[in-house]
Structures are given as structure tokens and as C-alpha cells.
Amino acid sequence: MVLVFKTNVNSSSKVKRIAPKLNTLFPNSKWNFDLEDCDRILRFESENDIMKEIIFLMKILGFECEAL
Known part of the structure; x- marks a missing residue:
């Protein structure tokens, strides 16, 4: 399952601050930020629906985070 979110994360230093939490809470998921996109996209690949979490x-x- 691929989950896509619009965020206000606008720098790699903010991603570095967020990364340990995402990796700890969702160890079996793959994720990345697209900071070049106007919506500062966060993409998650997960076997479970973890959108609300x-x-x-x-x-x-x-940070702001809205499902697309």
C-alpha cells in the first residue's frame, strides 16, 4: 500500500529530525520526502493502513500533514 501526504517539511534538516521517529515507529515501512514538489510530498510504502498514525x-x- 502506498500512502501519499502533503506536508510543510521544507528542508533536509527537518527530514533528519523526523527520520528517527518514522524509522522507530514504522520499522517495516519505506518512506521518502519529495522536497522539490510544491506539496512537499511524503510517500510511505507499508503493508498496513497507517495513515492516521x-x-x-x-x-x-x-508539522502539517494531509493525506492526498
Whole structure:
């Protein structure tokens, strides 16, 4: 399952701050940010529907995150 989110993450330093949390909470998922895209896309590949958990985590970390 591929999940796609619009975020306000706009720098690699912010991605580095987020990465440990994503890797710890979702160890069996693959993810990446497209900071060049106008929507600052976060893509997740996961076997489970973890959409709500990702949005919740991103908001706790202080970022906007909206499913597309």
C-alpha cells in the first residue's frame, strides 16, 4: 500500500529530525520526502493502513500533514 501526504517539511534538516521517529515507529515501512514538489510530498510504502498514525505523529512533531 502506498500512502501519499502533503506536508510543510521544507528542508533536509527537518527530514533528519523526523527520520528517527518514522524509522522507530514504522520499522517495516519505506518512506521518502519529495522536497522539490510544491506539496512537499511524503510517500510511505507499508503493508498496513497507517495513515492516521502518520498524520498524528507529524502533527505531534509540529508539522502539517494531509493525506492526498
